[in-house]
Amino acid sequence: MSSAQDLLESRPHSVAHLFLSRVGATPDREAYRHPVAVGQGAPGAEEWRSLTWAQAADRVTAIAAGLLSLGLRTEERVAISSSTRVEWIFADLGVMCAGAAATAVYPSTDADETAYILADSGSRAIFVEDAAQLAKVVEHADRLPDLDHAIVFDPEADLPRAKGLDVLSLAELEERGRAYLGEHPEAVETTVASIEREQLATLIYTSGTTGRPKGVRLVHDCWSYQGAAQEVSGLLQPDDVQFLWLPLSHVFGKALISGQIQTGHVLAVDGRVDRIVTNLPVVRPTVMASAPRVFEKVYNGIAAKARAEGGAKYRIFRWAAQVARDHARTGQESLVATGSRKVPLWLGVQHALADKLVYGKIRAAFGGELRGSASGSAALAPDIGYFFAGAGVPVLEGYGLTETSAACTVNPVDDYRVGTVGRPLPGTEVRIAEDGEILLRGPGIMRGYHNLPEKTAEVLESDGWFRTGDIGEIDKEGFVRITDRKKDLFKTSGGKYVAPTEIEGRFKAVCPFVSNILVIGNGRNYCTALIALDESVLMPWAASNGLGGRSYAEVVSSPDVHALIDGFVQRVNGDLQRWQTIKKFSLLPRDLDVEHGELTPSLKVKRPVVEREYAELVEAMYEGAREA
Known part of the structure; x- marks a missing residue:
């Protein structure tokens, strides 16, 4: 049996198990970085602070114990409505370690749909970022008979209230949790030990184009598998620094938590999209996950700046951009044909010159240390993929859906193919149906849509194959290419x-x-x-x-x-x-x-x-x- 198979087959029952194991193995290593306001500095001044795994565990176990003190039971739902921040991660891990299940709610979701998600999921408690998120819950409190508690990350003096809804701050919940642990010191460890693979861990509601969203049921084993598969794929390394800004209410962002805990690398967390460009040179990430739109905007911004400078600078940029594409495309064609990336001498010389004039500045804008960036949620135009690959910032496209707990295929760092979404993650099977639809099977596949057995039967076969609704093909080397969305043709x-x-x-x-x-x-x-x-x-x-x-x-x-x-x-x-x-x-x-x-x-x-x-x-x- 290979080491990859060993890792997959010996994966823990849950990320809660994995988290406690990680804390035990590397308690003093840096786990998270996050921005905090500097009290006496200029308006808006902030600095990045770090937390070790032990410090993170102190907060996570306090949150978990706090939830247990509120009477949360196995698989009962606790919602999270917040932008991406380190407290989101602690809340999610706290829910898992309490044996409950998280309901992810986008902070941009309006009050009516938020109420629908909370009611459909039967959520008993909710973590909210601030008064604005709490107000959406209070507005429709009469529709939420199961909801008993709201925990606020950033409390204010005058928070909105609703009859029968207990509102407390995150700090107050953690205080309750520590008091509970004083009386029941083994409560969290005992709860985690009892978690089974097939227990519900997360409900993520798909953002449908029509009608109400569907709750996707993802069990603990889905996330445990994601962690093991991401390490086996080689995408993540223990000494990595990953910049996380993606929405954690989305399955792509959520899956990254599993991979980080599995490998134990540093996660720098800040979901403010308008701060991405500012944060990159400060964080200096080695890996980052993103949506294609970000790379399109970066490319367009670089091109626009060069165009505005005009004259020779614009001509140099256009030349360098074409050299990057030619170099990456030629190298990839060589890799497919011979097994190694080779380019003609004249193209190599041009690329070296373009690197000194242009590409080095592009890498510096990403922090100068980026060895790869995972891209998902939509297709990246191949020409843009070739450009960044040629500039030394390879964009590693992957593929997955909410129903597959995110990634099921990904391009490897040392063998990526622009225009494809890579090979299947170890443990995941992919095949193409007669009509061209991509079918998937593996541990990461959902266990169904919440309260919607008929909808589940439409996409999930009795033998475990999931109908993705995407059209694609698999080449002779196992790389998957998405050609279109079945319903969009x-x-x-x-x-x-x-x-x-x-x-x-x-x-x-x-x-x-x-x-x-x-x-x-x-x-x-x-x-x-x-x-x-x-x-x-x-x-x-x-x-x-x-x-x-x-x-x-x-x-x-x-x-x-x-x-x-x-x-x-x-x-x-x-x-x-x-x-x-x-x-x-x-x-x-x-x-x-x-x-x-x-x-x-x-x-x-x-x-x-x-x-x-x-x-x-x-x-x-x-x-x-x-x-x-």
């Missing part, structure tokens, strides 16, 4: 199938101004597109092209910008089949966002929502249309 009125995400990816690769694009054409006689532009990139261009002083909406509606974007549309169209080409497009007056319900918290576009909201624009693009 559409057929034109001429009977031709179109994969919109392929076209959207191509457009994002060539147009530095795009933020989001939605290709439309189901049942229509040609394809059109709704395009949202990136304000941070567009407005500097506008100021340099006679459109300074105008609002974003005015700039977007100008003929000059329409002509600018049309050039990129025609460039993409030149490489497409006739029925795939974008015949018309409309520029949206603002970007898509989570607040308007157009993007999921993991930044996926909710196609039906966007098409409904901009139905008039869509219909206008088809008015008077003839067969194309």
Whole structure:
């Protein structure tokens, strides 16, 4: 039996077991870093502070004991509604160590849907970040007969209250927990020892595009498997420093906790998206997980800055960007053909020069130590993947869903293939159905949808195979490629199938101004597109092209910008089949966002929502249309 198989088969029953083992093995090693405000400094001043595994355990066990003192029983649900911060992790681990199950709630979820999730899950308690999150609970308290307690991370003097709801601060819960441990010193260890693999650990509600979200039931073994599989994959090392900003209410972020505890590396935690660029040179991570949109924005920002500088600097950037792509693509083709990444001497010389002029600055922006960044939740345009790989910041695409407790395939650091989502994690099986749908089986697969047996039966076969709804293929070396979302494939009125995400990816690769694009054409006689532009990139261009002083909406509606974007549309169209080409497009007056319900918290576009909201624009693009 291989060491990888040993690790997988000997994995503990739960992450709670794993956490206590980690604390026992490396109590004095650094576990977490997090930003804290500096009291006497300038407004907004802060510093990063560290916690050892022993210090983290002190807080986690106090939280767990506090929950036990409130009468929480095995598998009863405790919700968490907060942005990504170290207290989220402590609360989640505390819930696990109390034998309860966490209900993850996005902090951006509105009051009505928050109440639905709490009621459907039967949550008995909830951790909330602040008064604003608590207010959403209080607003619909009459719909939540099971909810008895609310624990606030950042309490204020005048917190909203509801009859029958016990509100206390996190510090007060920990105080209760320590008092409880004084009377029952073995309570947490005894509870953890009793946890079984198949006990419910987490309910994560999918952010559906229509109707109410579904609660995905993930058991303790799902997360224990994730930890073991991430270590076996080689993605994480004990001496890594990982920067975590992803939402922990999302399965991608949540799975990273398991991998970190498994390997024992440092996790720097700060979920403020507007601080990512500032934090990177301070944290200097060796690994980071992200959504593709972040890499697209970084690339567009670099390109926009070079364009604004103009002249020789812009020419150098464009040359270096192409060299990066050529170097990475050629090296990958060589790897596939010969087993090693080799490039022609002339390309190697150009790459070395470009590295001194351009790539070193890009790596420095990421902190200078990044050896790889995992990307998931949506597809990354291959040209952008090749660019970062060539610049020395490989983006390791992976694939997974809420229903698979996040990653089920990932690209290895030393053998990544741009344009694929890597090989299956050890212990996970992948096969392709006759219609091209990707099927998965393994320990990370959900045990069903909460209270929805009929919905569960639609996707989960009796032999354990899960229907993902994604279309893909597996090459001879086992690398998986996602070609489209099954439900997103559409057929034109001429009977031709179109994969919109392929076209959207191509457009994002060539147009530095795009933020989001939605290709439309189901049942229509040609394809059109709704395009949202990136304000941070567009407005500097506008100021340099006679459109300074105008609002974003005015700039977007100008003929000059329409002509600018049309050039990129025609460039993409030149490489497409006739029925795939974008015949018309409309520029949206603002970007898509989570607040308007157009993007999921993991930044996926909710196609039906966007098409409904901009139905008039869509219909206008088809008015008077003839067969194309």
